[in-house]
Amino acid sequence: MPSPALLHIDASIRASGSVSRELSARFAAQWRRRHPGAGHTYRDLAADPVPHLTHAVREALLDPDGDHGEPPQERALTEALTAEVRAATTVVIGAPMYNYAIPSTLKAWLDRLVTPAHMVAPGAGPGPLGGASVVVVTARGGSYAPGTPREGWDHQEPYLRAVLGSIGLADDLAFVHAELTTARTVPAMAALRPLAEKSLAVAYEAVDRLAR
Ligand SMILES: Cc1cc2nc3c(=O)[nH]c(=O)nc-3n(C[C@H](O)[C@H](O)[C@H](O)COP(=O)(O)O)c2cc1C
Numbered sequence: 001m002p003s004p005a006l007l008h009i010d011a012s013i014r015a016s017g018s019v020s021r022e023l024s025a026r027f028a029a030q031w032r033r034r035h036p037g038a039g040h041t042y043r044d045l046a047a048d049p050v051p052h053l054t055h056a057v058r059e060a061l062l063d064p065d066g067d068h069g070e071p072p073q074e075r076a077l078t079e080a081l082t083a084e085v086r087a088a089t090t091v092v093i094g095a096p097m098y099n100y101a102i103p104s105t106l107k108a109w110l111d112r113l114v115t116p117a118h119m120v121a122p123g124a125g126p127g128p129l130g131g132a133s134v135v136v137v138t139a140r141g142g143s144y145a146p147g148t149p150r151e152g153w154d155h156q157e158p159y160l161r162a163v164l165g166s167i168g169l170a171d172d173l174a175f176v177h178a179e180l181t182t183a184r185t186v187p188a189m190a191a192l193r194p195l196a197e198k199s200l201a202v203a204y205e206a207v208d209r210l211a212r
Helices: 019-034 055-062 072-087 104-113 157-166 187-211
Strands: 005-010 039-044 090-096 133-139 173-178
Touching: 005 019, 005 072, 019 039, 019 090, 019 133, 019 173, 019 187, 039 072, 055 072, 072 104, 133 157, 133 187, 157 173, 173 187
Parallel strands: 005 039, 005 090, 090 133, 133 173
Antiparallel strands: none
């Protein structure tokens, strides 16, 4: 049995007032209380972004033993990001919705992990990255629930299910969505505030349940 270790990722560009940061921090705090002394790594992809892929970096991901001219710090970063995922038994990802999808900073992080060496066939078991439990907490200004006008515009959950599944991280994957977060501040959405509060309360409950 691997020792319990938490990898906590945030991606909101807001350092304060971020709902996804609040939810991921709530999960992490409870998880750490339940696992005193366990490993814990925090990555803030907004404060410390992973650079976009270059051709040399991508070539090195495809052929780690070759010389592709990538700067040494790029290789070290890829290795550190990979090691953090490998070591984790639980990963919590705070993912704000930007333009119906994940932040590009989170995509840049994923681009370092999705390599042929890490990919697994659907249902083929944990794979080289280890098969951690993954909890994704999202925050979005609108609602994408069934029956809403933008049902089907959520390109976060389907994408993350697919990409995390491709590297063996979707066997124990849960999503928690806090919706209508902009109702707090946008006057035109004032009528939706009760629904926004309900969504946040349900998200808190889900995070508390998942952290248990
Ligand atoms: C650049 C940007 C793009 C956004 N795009 C969307 C969007 O497509 N759909 C949506 O519902 N909300 C959108 N929002 C609102 C955010 O999803 C919302 O404010 C959310 O709470 C952000 O997460 P955070 O609270 O963790 O910062 C966007 C916000 C920003 C800053």
